[in-house]
Amino acid sequence: MKAILMRQPGGPEVLAETELPVPEPQSPNDVLVRLHAAGINPVDTKIRAKGPMLPETLTAVLGCDGAGTVEALGDAVTRFKPGDAVWYCHGGLGGPHGNYAEYAVVDESVAQPKPKSLTFVEAAAAPLVLITAWEALHDRARIEPEQTVLIHGGAGGVGHVAIQLARLAGARVATTVSGPEKAEFVHGLGAEYAIDYQQEDLAGAIADWTGGRGVDVCFDTVGPEVFARSIDVMAVYGDLVTILDPGTVGLKEARNRNLRISLELMLTPQLKHMPEALTHQGEILRRCGELCDAGELRIAVADTYPLAAAGDAHRRLEAGGMQGKLVLSLPAADG
Structure with a gap:
């Protein structure tokens, strides 16, 4: 699969497109997601500049936010089936790779059904x-x-x-x-x-x-x-x-x-390995999804970039003055 890999801290130029193996579910509750879009957040630029927050490796695939379709399931997954559209915030801090990639693996408790009213691009912009x-x-x-x-x-x-x-x-x-x-x-x-x-x-x-x-x-x-x-x-x-x-x-x-x-740091449950807190965040996302589908909550996307242009997106974000969010749109992103 194509992914954006950071091999060392630095400027946007350290983000390089590369080929990595498609990840596989490692635990019974894992879900393999084919990503349609990945959100870009200020924390991504900080990790790129200073290094991973989870110092398990100096290399990292960034991106906490993702939206896509379920491709494969662990044996114990009950909430999803292949083809389901999901959105979530997980990974991208070091250790488990993030969502600047064509595929990602997440625990089923983290993922939520994508709101029907949101495109994959809008959904990827929103979780964090x-x-x-x-x-x-x-x-x-x-x-x-x-x-x-x-x-x-x-x-x-x-x-x-x-x-x-x-x-x-x-x-x-x-x-x-x-x-x-x-x-x-x-x-x-x-x-x-x-x-x-x-x-x-x-x-x-x-x-x-x-x-x-x-x-x-x-x-x-x-x-x-x-x-x-x-x-x-x-x-x-x-x-x-x-x-x-x-x-x-x-x-x-x-x-x-x-x-x-x-x-407030919503990344704490990942950094401190707190599964109950991650489940709580999944519930927050579910409730927000209901608000989106009820027409009471909308997500503003300022612009989209192809996966290979992740460095350009980081430059845009670091320039400041953003109105809404930036998103990496993968070829599968069709709403």
Whole structure:
């Protein structure tokens, strides 16, 4: 099979198309998937640059997100049959190879039936960001109806689904964007207030929006500087969640406000070998699939690249300013 192999850390040029053996189910619960598309996420570019997160090998096939059709089954698989369309987030961290390839093997508990309303490309774009946003809002922040929620980077991969999930939970949503085009995009997703961080003062905008109270929940998808600034726009007893390392941040004001601060890394169940947590993430994906098929949740794909152009896709992602997701589309991708 064709696959994109990283033999050493470095720039996008280290991603090389090569021929690898088609993997086979190794355990009774394994499913062999013929991939139609593979999602591209910032974690892929970080692993490419710094090396695998699971240091079992220096070589790696990247890509956590995949969508395709079932080709073969382990003896104990009961949830799928050959020809079923599936989507999932698994692999790509080192050790088990990821989804920048024509085939991949995953445990049946991780895979879920692909939503009928999504193409394979859309489905491959979604699992990591959906699970991340769901865990951040529901598992970490414990979002409730009528709360005010600030989502940083609302036009990005995680941000654009987080807006929708927060709205579906009954919350009022504000989000930060750059420029009027992205503001229009996030309003279409259900954001009540779009703050152009290049033109507007965040603290003043949130004070106006909340009547000086601050937001109940803030979800940071950007990084340390934004995380630090977010403390001053939080309501007392609020929840501040970040998906990135917050760095060295003074927390005196966070303590004064009695904030609950949470870190979200949806890759933890893979990194720590936690099968029950992986099953929970599979359930999250199943519920999100139902929302997609009900027309209540949509996935924005900015662009697609052929498998051989994975390096170009990484360059595009690292350039920043993305609206939605990038996806590697394999020849079988037909919706």
